[in-house]
Amino acid sequence: MPPDPRLPESGLPEMARPETLRPESLKAAIAGSEAMLYARGGQVCLSSRGRALPGLAGASVLLRTHSQLAAALGLIALDGVARRIVIAPPDVKAGHLASVIARADVEAVMGEDESLAIEGARFVPLDLSAVALAEGPQVVTEWVLFTSGTTGEPKMVAHTLAGLTGAIQPAAAADITWGTFYDIRRYGGLQILLRALLGHASLVLSDADEDVAGFLARLGRCGVTHLTGTPSHWRRALMSPANAAIAPHYVRLSGEIADQAILDSLKARFPDAAIGHAYASTEAGVGFEVTDGLEGFPASFIGRPGAVEMKVEDGRLHLRSARTASAYVGGGPDLRNDGWVDTGDVIEQRGGRFHFMGRAGGIINVGGLKINPEEVEAVINRQPGVRASRVSGRKSPITGAIVVAEVVLTEAANDNATFKEAILAACRENLPAFKVPAMLRFVPSLALTAAGKLSRNA
Amino acid sequence: MSVAAMVVDQFRQVAREQGKEIAELNDDTVLLESGLDSLCFAIIVAQLEDRLGVDPFTAAEDVYFPVTLGDFIRFYEDAAGSQAA
Structure with missing residues (x-):
């Protein structure tokens, strides 16, 4: 058209x-x-x-x-x-x-x-x-x-x-x-x-x-x-x-x-x-x-x-x-x-039209409900054995976005599956369902900006 | 593993992770009556994108929204097929 x-x-x-x-x-x-x-x-x-x-x-x-x-x-x-x-x-x-x-x-x-x-x-x-x-x-x-x-x-x-x-x-x-x-x-x-x-x-x-x-x-x-x-x-x-x-x-x-x-x-x-x-x-x-x-x-x-x-x-x-x-x-x-x-x-x-690119400040919009990544990170970071985490939105053709988390552990765990389940259980207990990470993976480290803040654009 | 088997496997895995009671799955299962909600489907689509390297919802030129599990599987089979071609 x-x-x-x-x-x-x-x-x-x-x-x-x-x-x-x-x-x-x-x-x-x-x-x-x-x-x-x-x-x-x-x-x-x-x-x-x-x-x-x-x-x-x-x-x-x-x-x-x-x-x-x-x-x-x-x-x-x-x-x-x-x-x-x-x-x-x-x-x-x-x-x-x-x-x-x-x-x-x-x-x-x-x-x-x-x-x-x-x-x-x-x-x-x-x-x-x-x-x-x-x-x-x-x-x-x-x-x-x-x-x-x-x-x-x-x-x-x-x-x-x-x-x-x-x-x-x-x-x-x-x-x-x-x-x-x-x-x-x-x-x-x-x-x-x-x-x-x-x-x-x-x-x-x-x-x-x-x-x-x-x-x-x-x-x-x-x-x-x-x-x-x-x-x-x-x-x-x-x-x-x-x-x-x-x-x-x-x-x-x-x-x-x-x-x-x-x-x-x-x-x-x-x-x-x-x-x-x-x-x-x-x-x-x-x-x-x-x-x-x-x-x-x-x-x-x-x-x-x-x-x-x-x-x-x-x-x-x-x-x-x-x-x-x-x-x-x-x-x-x-x-x-x-x-x-x-x-x-x-x-x-782009040309004669403006397009929406997402939210500033990393706010994640899941089906119209907005999530501040720091709120979810705070829950994850409270869990024993967690050193740091980064929560972000991943584009979804179903709900606009889903919440995904990357987690750095203080030391390599033998049983990642148990760790993952414990972190997600804590999220489910402390957060409404739409804020709980839909996907969670362990990473060796998270990039920081020159100012020492968690990099949110990586 | 065939695309169909992978899709069904993904449905079961996400249902388990999200604590959902899942209905018996066959081609005629209506997705919204399977016991999974929108968030579950969003996760399934993301997981399948990681496993199959394709997201037919975003890639397709004529987007339609699948109603049954059979529709959903064909959606992925077509996308995987056209990608391989």
Whole structure:
């Protein structure tokens, strides 16, 4: 397919359209909506009414839920009422929550049942049958999201509803049913929830215990029209025979580099669908969408005026817009430099196009989840008999990258297999599964830079 | 060892390493129902690249994603064949 310098009408970047939605609050946005949230165990019509929330006006609330449906209803209930909503992602380590509560001044924890309660904060049960969905806005709520990467304690970034919804246009068509492979408790998934709510559209949410085939079948039954996920999610969907159940009009990828192979495969499988890959990050917000079916993005995006400005500095993409996060919560590096956010994504120009080359600083992106190599190295280096280690990403056509480790032992071991298993067992115990090295090999030494640091380019 | 045998061997090895219960493997086994997840397939593809010197997902001009184990094996047989030719 020849590259078309003009983007198709349907894919015009949002800045070309003056009209954007400016919701005062989520409740105002969905008032009178007949939209549905479909979850595995049932569905909720958003036009339903409920009781007011008890005593959370002006509070800082940690929303910690078992299900995505509960998270969605909790967000709608708390927006405009709470001063701050801290959204706990599903895989947050319980041990980190005490510090989250301290750093974000959390006064109350809201969730489906008391198993989600945390010492030091009041617990407020979230009654799914009686969530208040129709109150007027009172305060501008700060939305706090966890970044997907980073070591040890999770970093939290603050957004406003206006910033989070800045890229959302009025729905062009009626009867849209969104579906997403993401979790709405992270930035990428939250974008889809907000698109659905603001567009009075329905949304199908996945369940933690649901397999790919089951979710695809349910997406088909609910008549999904707009479906989003990472390239890794989509590769998995294409490997499932259950993808026969779906026929989306719109296919969207984000969260990882969308390579030409996955774009072509999706076009072949869904020839009538509009396929776009979007650039967004928890810190920088929604950047842009590319709809011409080609990987990377047109060089003309750099330096063009609009709601999102883009520039290249030190080979990395920088963004500036009203949609970037306003600050880190509870300490962290300065996020904005004259309004510009360094995305940490390395890009390279070839002809009229920029291509994504990976992350600066060695950050590894496995299926949209980011891993700091130092965090994994720290676990490996703690093991007896280990002198040094280097963790890096190896390109994968399935998950974008996998984590690989090279390990130097203090002295040659007789039984490398036992050593390897012990190191990996320690990693499994201390790290979430996606951070555990998929491949580990022993090497005699590791190269250092002139400054004596571990060389990360070898 | 034939390509097919090597692929099956790799499936078993990764399942063992990742602590996954693996289904009986035959040509009609649907990959996503084999008991392995995306990460397992990513590891299998990397290991096979090291053993066979080919990654058909990246090398192929017409990329498609295999659904069954039979598809997966043919994918590698074709890639190994075209490489040898």
